Amino acid sequence: AQKVTQAQTEISVVEKEDVTLDCVYETRDTTYYLFWYKQPPSGELVFLIRRNSFDEQNEISGRYSWNFQKSTSSFNFTITASQVVDSAVYFCALRHTGGFKTIFGAGTRLFVKA
Amino acid sequence: EAGVAQSPRYKIIEKRQSVAFWCNPISGHATLYWYQQILGQGPKLLIQFQNNGVVDDSQLPKDRFSAERLKGVDSTLKIQPAKLEDSAVYLCASSETGTLSYEQYFGPGTRLTVT
Numbered sequence: 001a002q003k004v005t006q007a008q009t010e011i012s013v014v015e016k017e018d019v020t021l022d023c024v025y026e027t028r029d030t031t032y033y034l035f036w037y038k039q040p041p042s043g044e045l046v047f048l049i050r051r052n053s054f055d056e057q058n059e060i061s062g063r064y065s066w067n068f069q070k071s072t073s074s075f076n077f078t079i080t081a082s083q084v085v086d087s088a089v090y091f092c093a094l095r096h097t098g099g100f101k102t103i104f105g106a107g108t109r110l111f112v113k114a
Numbered sequence: 115e116a117g118v119a120q121s122p123r124y125k126i127i128e129k130r131q132s133v134a135f136w137c138n139p140i141s142g143h144a145t146l147y148w149y150q151q152i153l154g155q156g157p158k159l160l161i162q163f164q165n166n167g168v169v170d171d172s173q174l175p176k177d178r179f180s181a182e183r184l185k186g187v188d189s190t191l192k193i194q195p196a197k198l199e200d201s202a203v204y205l206c207a208s209s210e211t212g213t214l215s216y217e218q219y220f221g222p223g224t225r226l227t228v229t
Contacts, residue, residue, distance in 0.1 A: 004156075035217065037220075042222065043203060043222050043223045043225075044117075044220055044221065044222045044223070045157070045205065045207075045220040046220075047217045047218070047219070050217055091156050091157075093156075101159055101162070101170060102147075102159065102218065104156030104157050104158070105156050106154070106155055106156050107154075107155070107156050
């Protein structure tokens with residue numbers, strides 16, 4: 001079965017704190033892609049990152065970083081020095097070879113307080 | 115580059131009425147997706163088109179939902195008759211192809227309230 005679990009429903013931090021959003025996935029495929037999307041209050045999902053199953057290198061983009069560990073089936077997302085504009089719902093997603101369907105987690109709502 | 119356009123942005127209808135949503139994908143994107151996002155949940159794929167052909171509609175409630183993509187560009191999603199549980203945001207997305215690696219670009223969504 002294909003599944004994405006985001007155990008944290010809501011996280012609240014104060015500006016400038018670091019925060020990590022957890023994502024655990026299940027799949028029997030050996031080839032797949034993992035994604036993170038941001039959904040601000042406006043409602044439009046914004047693509048943040050794509051990672052394929054053969055590339056376990058961690059990635060950093062500005063204040064954002066991602067830690068992909070195949071051994072634990074996790075793809076965690078860290079925001080360093082959070083800002084109020086980071087307040088949004090963040091979704092982790094899995095795209096597998098069978099039918100190319102994208103499966104989303106339930107999302108983690110992040111509140112960053114000034 | 116223009117993004118994915120959707121209309122209307124909001125719609126309120128009574129149960130048993132019908133409703134239609136429209137989506138215009140990014141120019142040149144062959145693949146179009148309709149998702150249903152119920153409050154507090156992640157998006158769930160309803161149907162995926164590759165050009166004007168259906169690739170996956172396994173989670174589309176076909177007794178009441180229908181979708182078409184004439185000429186492989188714009189698409190409409192219809193619900194007839196609507197039920198209370200159809201209240202959700204309906205998201206349209208497009209990608210260059212339907213292959214595994216391509217990210218999807220999402221529209222702003224249509225928020226449907228069924229009373």
